Amino acid sequence: MLGLALKMLFGDRAKVLGLVFGVAFATLLVTQQGAMFVGLMTRSQNIIADAQDVDIWVMDPSVEHPDLVRPMRDGELFKVRGVPGVAWATPFFKGGAPVKTQEGRTKGAVILGVDDATLVGVTQRFVIGSPTDLQRPDAIAIDRVGFMQLWPGEPLSVGKVLELNERRAVVTAITDAAPAFSAQVIIHARYSQASSYLPTGRNRLSFILARAMQGAEPSTVARDITERTGLKAHSSEEFSRQTVRYYLRNTGIPISFGTTIVLGIVVGAAIVGLTFSMFVSENIAQYAMLKVIGVTNIRLVGLVLFQACVVGVIGYAIGTGLAAAFFAFACTPTSALRGFVLPWWIATAVAGTILVLILLSSLASLRRVLVVEPAVVFSG
Amino acid sequence: MTAPDRNPIAVSCRGLVKQLGSGSIRTRVLHGIDLDVFPGEMTFLLGPSGCGKTTLISTIAGLLVADEGKVELFGTNLAELGRRSLVHFRGAGVGVVFQQLNLFPALTATENVAVPLLVQGRAGASAKALAQAMLREVGLETHLTKYPSQLSIGERQRVAIARALIHEPRLIICDEPTSALDGASGQRVMELLRKVARDPGRAVLVVTHDARIVPFADRIAHMSDGRITRIDVRTEREAA
Numbered sequence: 287m288l289g290l291a292l293k294m295l296f297g298d299r300a301k302v303l304g305l306v307f308g309v310a311f312a313t314l315l316v317t318q319q320g321a322m323f324v325g326l327m328t329r330s331q332n333i334i335a336d337a338q339d340v341d342i343w344v345m346d347p348s349v350e351h352p353d354l355v356r357p358m359r360d361g362e363l364f365k366v367r368g369v370p371g372v373a374w375a376t377p378f379f380k381g382g383a384p385v386k387t388q389e390g391r392t393k394g395a396v397i398l399g400v401d402d403a404t405l406v407g408v409t410q411r412f413v414i415g416s417p418t419d420l421q422r423p424d425a426i427a428i429d430r431v432g433f434m435q436l437w438p439g440e441p442l443s444v445g446k447v448l449e450l451n452e453r454r455a456v457v458t459a460i461t462d463a464a465p466a467f468s469a470q471v472i473i474h475a476r477y478s479q480a481s482s483y484l485p486t487g488r489n490r491l492s493f494i495l496a497r498a499m500q501g502a503e504p505s506t507v508a509r510d511i512t513e514r515t516g517l518k519a520h521s522s523e524e525f526s527r528q529t530v531r532y533y534l535r536n537t538g539i540p541i542s543f544g545t546t547i548v549l550g551i552v553v554g555a556a557i558v559g560l561t562f563s564m565f566v567s568e569n570i571a572q573y574a575m576l577k578v579i580g581v582t583n584i585r586l587v588g589l590v591l592f593q594a595c596v597v598g599v600i601g602y603a604i605g606t607g608l609a610a611a612f613f614a615f616a617c618t619p620t621s622a623l624r625g626f627v628l629p630w631w632i633a634t635a636v637a638g639t640i641l642v643l644i645l646l647s648s649l650a651s652l653r654r655v656l657v658v659e660p661a662v663v664f665s666g
Numbered sequence: 667m668t669a670p671d672r673n674p675i676a677v678s679c680r681g682l683v684k685q686l687g688s689g690s691i692r693t694r695v696l697h698g699i700d701l702d703v704f705p706g707e708m709t710f711l712l713g714p715s716g717c718g719k720t721t722l723i724s725t726i727a728g729l730l731v732a733d734e735g736k737v738e739l740f741g742t743n744l745a746e747l748g749r750r751s752l753v754h755f756r757g758a759g760v761g762v763v764f765q766q767l768n769l770f771p772a773l774t775a776t777e778n779v780a781v782p783l784l785v786q787g788r789a790g791a792s793a794k795a796l797a798q799a800m801l802r803e804v805g806l807e808t809h810l811t812k813y814p815s816q817l818s819i820g821e822r823q824r825v826a827i828a829r830a831l832i833h834e835p836r837l838i839i840c841d842e843p844t845s846a847l848d849g850a851s852g853q854r855v856m857e858l859l860r861k862v863a864r865d866p867g868r869a870v871l872v873v874t875h876d877a878r879i880v881p882f883a884d885r886i887a888h889m890s891d892g893r894i895t896r897i898d899v900r901t902e903r904e905a906a
Contacts, residue, residue: 664724
């Protein structure tokens with residue numbers, strides 16, 4: 287019987303193409319946009335994730351995410367170090383400045399300054415060199431994609447000289463730092479040097495990176511820091527969550543992506559629903575004939591759902607394949623879309639969505655199959 | 667062929683009433699039909715268009731439910747069967763040849779004929795083998811893998827008959843089986859049906875307007891305005 291269902295289905299190639307297109311379209315759009323959205327949200331917290339040894343972030347009370355910095359007085363660092371439960375605390379600088387090569391090429395850069403002595407907060411992913419290379423005079427580490435944007439076509443190498451706000455900087459290491467939200471060039475330097483690249487007032491301390499003592503809960507220690515210093519303090523996990531919440535509430539990103547995703551589902555459902563309805567209408571005499579031959583309504587429901595699921599599986603496979611191809615070819619480690627991936631759980635969630643879409647789209651058609659009188663076969 | 671049945675009546679309709687439509691356009695189509703169809707015979711149902719022939723055979727086949735009266739097939743009262751049982755009973759016991767044929771266009775002749783066996787749960791290979799044997803029996807041995815669109819109307823008609831016979835139903839109902847056929851093809855089809863009807867365990871009920879095939883009838887029920895007006899029983903010699 288399943289063979290009969292398949293032959294009935296593929297006997298109408300135009301409808302099958304329409305159905306597969308509808309499902310593939312919805313799958314591609316929802317998967318691609320869903321994964322891009324997740325990628326953007328991940329990017330917004332990459333700075334937090336890259337500071338691997340840190341489990342508490344301390345900041346000015348008005349700061350809500352890593353891209354919005356209100357500098358604190360350097361003295362706040364000592365207050366934090368004095369809070370019970372804090373194992374250590376180091377300064378962290380974050381700012382933005384134009385960077386210019388000797389050839390005259392200019393790009394915007396995110397400058398991250400880490401503690402001169404301990405280098406806490408620097409990324410651990412180095413392509414050339416190591417964190418200790420930041421200890422050299424005028425040393426900076428630049429991310430691989432930034433290097434390729436500033437010196438296109440040249441092989442990765444150290445020793446290049448840059449100008450940062452008219453101050454000299456020498457590339458001593460190349461990193462594979464996780465891309466920032468704005469996808470600019472990412473530069474790591476010592477705190478003292480990074481802060482010297484940018485005109486700041488008395489206050490230059492962007493964040494304080496801290497670690498709770500062994501056995502102490504970071505979120506509890508963060509609460510103690512807030513109580514004792516009046517500064518905002520979060521565990522790394524909570525700061526990541528708050529950053530995502532900020533972008534969800536205060537930007538058009540969720541609405542923009544959400545609209546596209548909903549449109550993908552609605553348009554896909556419309557195409558699939560209408561095409562499947564046409565398919566069933568045009569073949570209603572065949573379903574009635576099956577009733578005459580002795581097929582019960584329950585078996586007919588199974589047959590119709592099987593047909594719907596077959597086009598669903600084919601369309602989903604094509605749509606997911608296209609989405610995967612997009613991420614494989616467009617989001618290479620050296621492209622502006624680096625770091626964007628297709629998470630397995632997005633693909634799984636989309637599969638569930640498509641299954642619901644298929645079932646809902648089949649409902650109207652199913653009703654028609656169930657109520658058709660087998661006697662209609664006499665009238666053709 | 668099936669073994670001879672001890673039941674003397676294949677189809678028994680008593681006081682059959684059927685209305686179609688709904689609300690103000692609900693119309694009584696059958697007005698208390700009494701009709702018997704006997705095994706081993708070919709019974710013809712004759713009458714003008716709109717007299718209720720199709721409604722009557724739909725009700726006999728269990729495709730429509732009678733509003734009043736009783737239909738018994740080989741002693742089984744259709745009204746006493748549940749919906750699901752009726753579907754199974756119809757699938758196993760009744761074969762129908764439609765005027766429009768209603769072949770599955772995406773299936774080959776063999777696959778079309780095998781469908782009733784597959785519905786009854788027979789394995790694919792066995793169903794296919796039986797379907798091919800049945801197609802050979804109706805003279806289509808060279809068309810086993812052809813699709814309906816590749817067959818002439820007469821060949822399609824024979825595929826439809828093979829499909830109606832493949833599961834050895836005890837009642838075969840044919841709606842205008844020769845309407846689209848030329849004289850010679852119509853004769854071949856009727857000879858095939860008469861051969862089936864000669865089985866004492868089976869009955870054939872034919873609805874037709876085609877005067878050319880009337881000589882094949884053993885019994886002729888004349889219908890008019892939803893009523894059986896006359897039944898002619900033909901002698902064996904007349905029906906030969």
